[in-house]
Amino acid sequence: MGVNKKDERMPEERVPGEAKEMLKSLASKWEDVTDANALQVIPLKGAMTNEVFQIKWPTKTGELSRKVVVRIYGVGVEVFFDRDNEIHTFEFMSKQGYGPRLLGRFSKGRIEEFIHARTLSAHDLRDPEISVLIAAKMREFHVLDMPGEKIVYLWDRLRNWLKVAKDMCSPDEAKAFRLNDIDEEITLLEKNLSVDQRIGFCHNDLQYGNIMIDEETKAITIIDYEYASYNPVAFDLANHFCEMTADYHSDTPHVVDYTKYPGLEERQRFVQAYLISSADKPGDKEVEQFLNDVEKFTLGSHLFWGLWGIISVISPSIATIFFSRNTSTKSILITWIMQDSDLNSTG
Secondary structure: OOOOOOOOOOHHHHOOHHHHHHHHHHHOOOOOEOOOOOOEEEEOOOOOOOEEEEEEEEEOOOOOEEEEEEEEOOOOHHHOOOHHHHHHHHHHHHHOOOOOOEEEEEOOEEEEEOOOOEEOOOHHHHOHHHHHHHHHHHHHHHOOOOOOOOOOOHHHHHHHHHHHHHHHOOHHHHHHOOHHHHHHHHHHHHHHHOOOOOEEEEOOOOOHHHEEEOOOOOOEEEOOOOOOEEEEHHHHHHHHHHHOOOOOOOOOOOOOOHHHOOOHHHHHHHHHHHHHOOOOOOOHHHHHHHHHHHHHHHHHHHHHHHHHHHHHHHOOOOOOOOOOHHHHHHHHHHHHHHHHHHHHHOO
16 A cells, blocks of 8 residues: 655656567557557556556547556565465456456566546445445455465464564564554454454455446446455455545545544445345344454454554655655554554453
């Protein structure tokens, strides 16, 4: 979710030569493109881990243009996820007809199909009609039969990130963030949340910028699979609910507003739409139990992005502008204090 340092170069200069040659070769195979060399590079906003550009060419019709997306991988983010696994996930999704098609790969990124759809806004997540569509698409995502071990990755990932955070932080920072307490919290959460959980292939970062909608067909597309893995599906829903409190395009993108956390009726509606998309209409007891599981996993979401934020702030290689050091420290501490208080109150 972090952003690389601002690059003052022109957009055309930020696309590697290797990628440009691939783009020209790709465009030369399209009969409607008037000049494969006349590519236009347009930066796309909203990407947080990578640099993303729309590439387009003029066509013979003059009205429409050929478009693709170039994604340049962020520097230093391998601490958060395995890039090879992410690429394999993207390739699998592409072959299965989910998300954009893979059009080419180069050493520091890839070329993707341009999806003619609109990226959601923070406000869209609260739209009842759109929310129901997201719930159904989420269920579809969770039942994908991805290659590899179908085991929970959440707890090991949290422990790995905690180790990285401890290695990066000074003693004073580690004390301020209470890093020495978090290992026990992870163990406590794992013990209490590992009973009778539905396991599925989870996105793990379903914020509004990773969801697109076709305005005509109302089809939902989920994109950006950097953090995707098998996990309890309740964690994915919990994280999505937490994302409703964030607006990454506001003047304070690092500050979450918990007054925007969805109310009980809104959460029930989402869970019902999620469950009913699988088969029969769920009973009230099933909805209540699943929603209860989701609520508990909000604690895991706080830990997940709290540790992510600490590493993003401390790591010189990631060097984000998404956070400023002082404001993010305050935000992360508030989130941690809330999480700690909630966890202790559960007994």
